Amino acid sequence: MDDTDASDGAGYVDAATIALRFASVELGPSQETGVVTVPGEDTVTPRQLRDVMGCLVTGVCVVTAVADGEDVAMTVNSVTSVSLDPPLVLVCVARTARFHRAVTESTTWGLSILDGDAVEVSTRFSRPGRPRGGEFEALAHHRGAVTGVALVDGSCAYLECRTEVVHPGGDHSIVVGRVLSATHSAASERPLVYHRGAYRWLR
Numbered sequence: 261m262d263d264t265d266a267s268d269g270a271g272y273v274d275a276a277t278i279a280l281r282f283a284s285v286e287l288g289p290s291q292e293t294g295v296v297t298v299p300g301e302d303t304v305t306p307r308q309l310r311d312v313m314g315c316l317v318t319g320v321c322v323v324t325a326v327a328d329g330e331d332v333a334m335t336v337n338s339v340t341s342v343s344l345d346p347p348l349v350l351v352c353v354a355r356t357a358r359f360h361r362a363v364t365e366s367t368t369w370g371l372s373i374l375d376g377d378a379v380e381v382s383t384r385f386s387r388p389g390r391p392r393g394g395e396f397e398a399l400a401h402h403r404g405a406v407t408g409v410a411l412v413d414g415s416c417a418y419l420e421c422r423t424e425v426v427h428p429g430g431d432h433s434i435v436v437g438r439v440l441s442a443t444h445s446a447a448s449e450r451p452l453v454y455h456r457g458a459y460r461w462l463r
C-alpha cells in the first residue's frame with residue numbers, strides 16, 4: 261500500500277477535499293490520528309463507526325442507472341460480492357442519495373470498478389449538489405451490452421446487474437443485484453483504493 265494519501269499531491273487536493281467532505285457531511289471533521297475506542301453498542305456514534313470502518317480498505321466504484329431517461333451515477337465503496345451461484349452482489353445506497361430513487365425505480369444498474377487514474381471520476385460522482393443531468397458529459401464511457409447503462413471507460417472491471425431485492429439498512433438501502441454481465445481488464449493492476457477517507461494506490 262502506498263503511504264501517500266490524496267492530500268499529498270497538488271493534483272489531488274480537490275479529491276481529498278471531496279473525500280473528507282463525504283466523510284464529514286454531518287459528522288464534523290475527520291479524526292485523522294489517534295486511537296478510536298468503541299465503548300458499547302448503545303454509545304457508538306456515527307463518527308466512531310465511520311472512523312473504525314474507514315480502516316477497512318476498499319476499492320472505489322461508480323454505480324449507474326437510468327431514471328427519467330437520464331443517467332444517474334454516484335461513487336460507492338460499499339460493494340460486496342454476495343453469492344457466486346446465483347451470481348449476486350450488493351451495494352448500500354444512502355436513502356438521501358439521488359441514486360436511491362433511480363435504483364429503486366430502474367430494475368438494472370451497472371458498476372465500474374475504478375482504476376487508479378480515476379480519482380477525478382470518483383470526485384465527480386461524489387460531489388454533493390452537482391448539477392443534475394449530463395452526468396457523463398465529457399467523460400469517456402460506453403454502454404453495457406446487456407442493460408445499456410453507462411460504464412466508465414478505462415475501469416478495472418464492470419458489472420451489469422438486475423435488482424433482485426432491496427433490503428432496509430438503516431439510513432441506507434441494501435440493493436442486491438443479480439449479475440447479468442461481468443468483465444474485467446487484464447491490463448489493469450492498479451485499482452483505486454480508499455482508506456481512512458483518502459485515496460491510495462497499490463505499489
Ligand SMILES: Cc1cc2nc3c(=O)[nH]c(=O)nc-3n(C[C@H](O)[C@H](O)[C@H](O)COP(=O)(O)O)c2cc1C
Pocket residue numbers: 278279282320333334335336337338339352353354356357358359382385386387388389390432454
Ligand atoms: C470513496 C467514496 C465512497 C462512497 N461510498 C458510498 C456508498 O457506498 N454509498 C453511498 O450511499 N454513498 C457513498 N458515497 C457518497 C456519495 O458518493 C455522495 O454522497 C454522492 O454525492 C451521492 O450522490 P447525490 O449527490 O447525487 O445524491 C461515497 C463517497 C466516496 C468519496
